[in-house]
Amino acid sequence: MTEVAITGVGIVTSLGSDLETFSKNLQEGKVGYKTILLHEQLNFRSKIASYPDESQIDFQSYGITPQMLLSCDDVARFTLAAASQAVKQAGLSGSLAQDPDCGVLIGCGIGGGNEFLDLAFQLTNRRPSFTKEKKWKALNPKPRNMGSHRVDSTMASTCSANASVFFKNQGMGESLSSACSTGLGNIGYGYRMIKHGYQKRMICGGAETSCWNVAAGFDAMMVLSPTGSHSLSGKRNGFVVGSGAGVVVLEELQSALDRGAKPLAIIKGYYSGCCGSGDMVAPSRDGQIRCIKGTLADGHPGWENKFGKDWKPDIVKLHGTATPTGDAVEVKSVVECLGTQGYCLTAPKALFGHLLGAAGSVELISAIDMLNKGYVTPNIDCEPLDPDLEFVTHLIPRKIVKGDFKTVLCLSFGFGSTNAGMLIEKA
């Protein structure tokens, strides 16, 4: 059976828009979210968010021209920056990225939200003053005044479309969307495309623009925290919304080795499925257990754990959004499958918030980094621990743990009761 390696990673986050900075901040347990002036001005319940500093992204250094950026909302700009990093690290020369065996599969949860917002205000003459830096003919609204890039910058496939145009690849160019599991879902589908022989290389991941109108939607649901991302803690009161991108390069392992590429990790299992609970947002223990078992079986919860009945990964990277309901249900699902000994739990959203469509891919990259540098990301803000989780307090490191870790199980869940899991092994 074809083995699939991860040979390159790229990220854009509030904790850094290059792997080195991101890794350093993860290991130091730094927090990337902060107070957002616009959230204050607009009377948000939650005034904090985790947005990347776009001024730190040097698009020119990636060969991304101003002309290319014309068709990009933030979500595609972040995609191009992250994808460029990943392709560079993988050492994919132009022809390898461009041939028909290389596909692009990058999705987002929301789409080009900023551009949608501009469009709405343009057509209704209600563009708010805080975005007046762009020129608008607000007294004479007609479609052409919104410019010619509203479609390519807002369409559901904007991430893959812009990346495909940039890399000039001839393989597939598609975007899957599965809410907050989008990032991992696209990588999982890319893994299957290679495993089953449709493509040899895939540039895949997820991205998100959490512009204020998107954040407002979550704020209206009262699922955002006013105080911070307190994953696993008894004081947790919602998630911290964020934006960014995480993109990886996947390749047939042998093909990567043949061309001298250095694998960063090997994908050993992937599962995607729904809870079947009939609920849009509530977590389901049954669904999560199916997800964990399905991942360890590499595809179906009814199949056997491919590593042996009692095998378990060294680290479980939780979805861990810090919502009052979610974290406890998730940890109990993990314990149901893996027991109470022999692994660590980590919930990195405590550091960089919830990046929605980018969450699964950015967190997978954090897992790859943990394997390659030998650490477990600290659960920095879990005290006081949820009393319901005291029975597994020994599995939850408050400070960085160093060690030679071989495997990480990554979990990622989303609205629509969709669950995804991926198991990766140190290369």
Added chain:
Amino acid sequence: MERSKVIAGLKEILVPFLGVGKEKLDAATEQTDINKDLGVKSTDTVNIVLELENKWNITFEDEEIDNLSEVTIKSVTDLVMSKLS
């Protein structure tokens, strides 16, 4: 408005839409085709028109844009000059 100032303003507007190096814009003449010679995508013509309208506070009819058979520095400058006169 002097023609040379309109051309200079147009060139300034064209910078973010270029598909070629800026040196080709610097060397452009009135006969230079904005799409073919400067690599500006045809889909960006409307964006350039918007910038022109904003810069000189003028308005083009959609038909006037449609009737641009070739988009050269000269044809666009002529159109702007006709609105300013």
